[in-house]
Amino acid sequence: MHIPHGFRFAGVHAGIKKQAQKEDFTLVHCPAGATAAGVYTQNLVFAAPVAFDRARTPASDIRVVAVNSGNANACTGERGTSDAHQMARLAAAAVGAQESQALVMSTGVIGVYLPMDKIAAGATSAAAKLGDDEAAFLSAARGILTTDKGIKVASRTLTIGGREIRLAGMCKGAGMIGPNMATMLGVVTTDAALSPDAAQSALTAAVEESFNCISVEGHMSTNDTVLLLASGAGKPLTTHHSPLTGPDLVTFQIALNELCIELAKQIPDDGEGASHLITIHVQGTKTKDDARRIAQTVANSALVKTAVAGADPNWGRIVSAAGYAGVPFDPAGVDLVVNGHKLYERGAPVPFDARTVSAAIKASRETTIELAFREGTAAIRFWTSDLNVDYVRFNADYTT
C-alpha cells in the first residue's frame, strides 16, 4: 500500500476491549492540518461522537482523529457528550494540537460510559508510536475493529495534473452484531488538496455509491461515520492553496468512489457467518432512489438471504420483495438474472434448470442478482450478505 503523504498513524491496546493485546485505540495525525469531511448515521438515536464530528465538519484544519473500539459512547446522555469532548482534548494534546482541530469516533458497547483513564492512556501511547509507513497504517486499521474477522483497507495511487495523488482508507463493520455491538466506521486519507466544500461533496457522492449501498441486516447503527481527510501534501508538494477543481476533481472523485466501494464491499463480505457476498444490480428504474429502495428491500429480505445461503434459485422471493419496496413499476416489465441465468422475463417465469443454477450459487462465494425494470434509465449496485445458521448463532447465543 502507498500511504498518502502528510499523515501519521498508530493503533495501540488501551485496555478498552477485554482481549489483551488487541488494538482498541487509533490516532490519525495530520501534522500540517487536513481538510475534513464527514457523513454520518441518519439514526435519530445517534452517539455523542457523531454529534461532535457532525457539528465541525466540513473543516479546513483538522490535525487529529481519535478512534476507540470496545465502547460506542452511545445512549450515554450528557456525560457522553462531555466524554467525547474530553477525548478530543486528550488526543489533540497528545499531538500538540487544539481541541478544535480534533475529531473523534467510537464503536462498541452501547450504554456504557467511556473509560476516560484508558482513553487518556491510549492517546499518550498512540502519539508515541505514530508512523507514516504501511505498518503504522495497518495498526491503525486494527485499532478500529470490533467483531470484524480482519482489517478492511484499500488504496489507490493516481496522477492528477502531473502529480502523484494517493488515497488510503480503512473501515470496520460486520453487521450490527454481538452483544450491543454496533456500527460501520471509515476513514479515508488522501494527499490531494481539497477545499472543505469539495471534500464534503466528494465524500457524500462516494458514500452514496458505496457505504449507503450495503446492508448486512438492515439495522442502522447509532455511530456510523465515514470521514475524508485531505492533507494536500501530494508530491511534488502542493499546498492547501491549490485545491483540485474541474476535471481534476472529477478524476479524484472517480478514484474515491472506487476506493469506497472496495472498502464497503468488505463489510457484507465479512457479515457474521456470511457464506455469500450478494451483489444486487437494479436497473431501468425512473430514479436512482427508486433503484436503491428496491435493491435495499431485496437485500433486507430474510427470505432472499436464506435462499442464497441454501443455494436456492428462488426467484419468487426476489420478485415479490421488489414488489413491496414502495416503488411503482409495471410487474409485466421485470426481468431477473441470477449468476448469469435468466429466471424471469417481462413478468413471467423462464424455464430453467434449477439444479444448474443452484450449483452455480453454491460454487461461488459471490452471488449476483440482476433485476431489470422498464421504467427508466437509473441503476444502482448494492451489496449484502446471505443469512445462515451461523449468523443467528452468533447473534442469539449470547446470554447475559
Place this chain on the structure above:
Amino acid sequence: MHIPHGFRFAGVHAGIKKQAQKEDFTLVHCPAGATAAGVYTQNLVFAAPVAFDRARTPASDIRVVAVNSGNANACTGERGTSDAHQMARLAAAAVGAQESQALVMSTGVIGVYLPMDKIAAGATSAAAKLGDDEAAFLSAARGILTTDKGIKVASRTLTIGGREIRLAGMCKGAGMIGPNMATMLGVVTTDAALSPDAAQSALTAAVEESFNCISVEGHMSTNDTVLLLASGAGKPLTTHHSPLTGPDLVTFQIALNELCIELAKQIPDDGEGASHLITIHVQGTKTKDDARRIAQTVANSALVKTAVAGADPNWGRIVSAAGYAGVPFDPAGVDLVVNGHKLYERGAPVPFDARTVSAAIKASRETTIELAFREGTAAIRFWTSDLNVDYVRFNADYTT
C-alpha cells in the same frame, strides 16, 4: 366453536399438494348469499386471485369462496387470470351459483400454473361434502394451510339487539417460507347482517388492528387476502334488509377486532421455528401510523429477533431500531420495558439485573416489549416471532 348460521364448509384433498390425504381445496358456501368484503396485499406483484377478488368486493350476494393451497397462481400472467376465472366458474357451478357470485383464493408455490383438472375435481368433491357443523368448518380450515403447523381458528358469540350473532374465522400463514411458499389468507364468517359498505369498513378497521400488525420476517406476499362474509342469517332470523347500524355496528366491530387479533397472533406464534411470540406495544407517538412504523421496524430487526431468541435483554438493539424507523421523536423521551422490567427511561439506561431479565425472557413463550415515547397519545400493538437457528434452517436448507 359455534359456527355462524347460513354457511356450509368443506375441505378436501384434491391432489394439488404432494402429500396424500392433506386437504388442499376448501369451499365456503353461503346458499342464500352473503355480503362480502376484502382486504388485500399491497404488493405490486399480486396474484391473479387477488386481482379477481379485489375487483368484485365489497359485494352483496356472494355464494361461494373457493380456496386452494399448494399453488399460489402468482406470477402466472394472463393464463393465471384466466385460471382464476375458471376456478370461480367451477366452484359456482358445483354449488349451483353464478360465476359472478364466487370469490377465489390461492396459496402455495409461485410461478406454476394452477392444475385446473385438480381444481375441478376438488370443487366437485368439496361441494358433495359441505356441512354446517364444526367438523366441516375445521376441515375447511385445514384445506387452506401450507407450511402451518396446525389450523388457526377463532370464534365469538355475542348478542346484538336481542339476537345471537356468531363469528367464526380461519386463517393460515407462518411466514413467507419454504420453497416459493407464500401468504397469509383469512376468512371470517358471521351471521350478522351487514351492508357491503359497513362490511368493508369493519373489515378494513379490524385488519388495521390485527393482520396489519403482524410480521414474521417482513416479507409482504403476493397473495395476502382477508375476506369477511356476512350471511345475515343470525337467529332469530334477520334479513338482508336490516343490516347493523349505529351502536350495534360498534358492538360487532369490537367483536370482529378481537377475533381478528386472536387469529392474527397465531401466525407469528407459528412463525417457522419460532420459540417466542413477541408483542411490541408502542405508545405515546403523535399518530397511530407513527406507532405502527416504529413497531414494524423493531419487529423486522433481525438483531432484536435474534436477541429475544437468545434471551438477551439487549435494549440497545430495540432503541436503535426505533431510531431508524423514519419517525421523528425526541430520543431523550424514550422508555423501554421488557417483560415488565424497565431497562431504559427518558433516553438513558436504567441499571437492571441482566440475569433476571434474561431468565424472564427464557421462561416464557411470550415476550413483551413496551416502547413509550413522549410525542402524543397514539399507540399500537404489534406481534412478531423471534429469529432462531431453526428458522434459517427451514428457509435455507431446501435445495432445488
